[in-house]
């Protein structure tokens with residue numbers, strides 16, 4: 187068990203601290219490990235969109251649901267490169283490429299194309315992250331060798347709530363993929379989604395599992411469900427801002443050295459709500475007009491907000 191693991195009881199007592207006491211504490215934890223100006227901008231690109239075999243109930247890219255999404259095949263290296271250049275020019279320090287499929291297999295032509303893309307993108311000097319679904323040791327080794335610095339693979343929710351959300355791969359499948367990423371020496375980017383009908387206990391159980399990973403995750407994306415029309419979760423109500431800030435603060439306290447990333451659903455937050463999240467310890471955002479398929483705040487608005495709060499990353 188990793189030294190920083192927290193029990194569910196510890197997590198509950200942190201989470202239930204009075205609101206201002208909680209964010210004061212998480213702010214102190216944040217300041218002890220991070221510079222205030224260090225908010226990382228991470229730009230996403232969906233390099234293979236829609237038509238996915240999996241049944242993740244939140245996802246517009248699953249082939250099982252009738253959604254409005256246009257399916258797009260795997261982008262070639264030459265198509266991705268200008269987008270990566272653009273992200274860098276706009277100030278992104280990290281570029282993350284995602285594919286809508288179950289996973290990757292060594293030797294497959296599509297995986298070879300992704301490796302080629304990674305080799306080229308990694309020359310630009312940004313951190314290179316990919317999220318390609320399930321993989322094993324050999325695939326992880328090849329990605330690391332090609333220049334991937336971090337692999338995003340979320341546990342999404344608690345082990346107990348997980349079967350309500352996905353049936354085509356198990357919670358253990360996810361942990362196995364994370365294990366392969368760790369053995370290959372890539373950083374683990376692993377978080378989840380809130381607002382899928384789970385309880386506060388489920389959210390804290392998710393943090394408990396994250397705090398037991400060894401090595402610990404280098405980054406933790408906290409997504410608020412974007413209720414996509416046509417998916418089983420299309421009618422879920424929005425997440426309460428104070429529950430969201432509490433979870434960010436608890437994540438910061440439990441994982442002091444991880445980048446806590448505001449991910450999907452940020453365009454539903456007010457400027458004030460985001461400011462509270464940054465105060466509580468969030469120190470990265472997905473940056474750029476689009477996430478993978480869903481909308482995101484405009485880059486100019488994000489830069490204005492970060493400047494206003496005195497947080498803009500100095501490149």
Ligand code: SAM
Pocket residue numbers: 244245246284285286287317318319320339340342377378379409410411412413414450451478
């Ligand atoms: N297909 C790959 C996989 O699932 O491993 C990679 C891409 S997948 C879209 C990456 C993550 O985005 C998911 O694990 C989930 O946490 C998040 N995500 C997807 N759709 C979302 C939505 N509608 N709202 C919030 N988060 C979402």
Ligand code: DTB
Pocket residue numbers: 230246282284317338340377378407408409412449450477478479480481
């Ligand atoms: C993560 O946890 N959030 C990002 C990133 N990892 C790949 C993806 C969010 C996707 C939101 C829904 C969409 O754009 O389709």
Ligand code: SF4
Pocket residue numbers: 238239240241242245246247248285286287288319
């Ligand atoms: Fe496919 Fe990933 Fe969407 Fe699940 S989250 S349906 S694996 S693209």
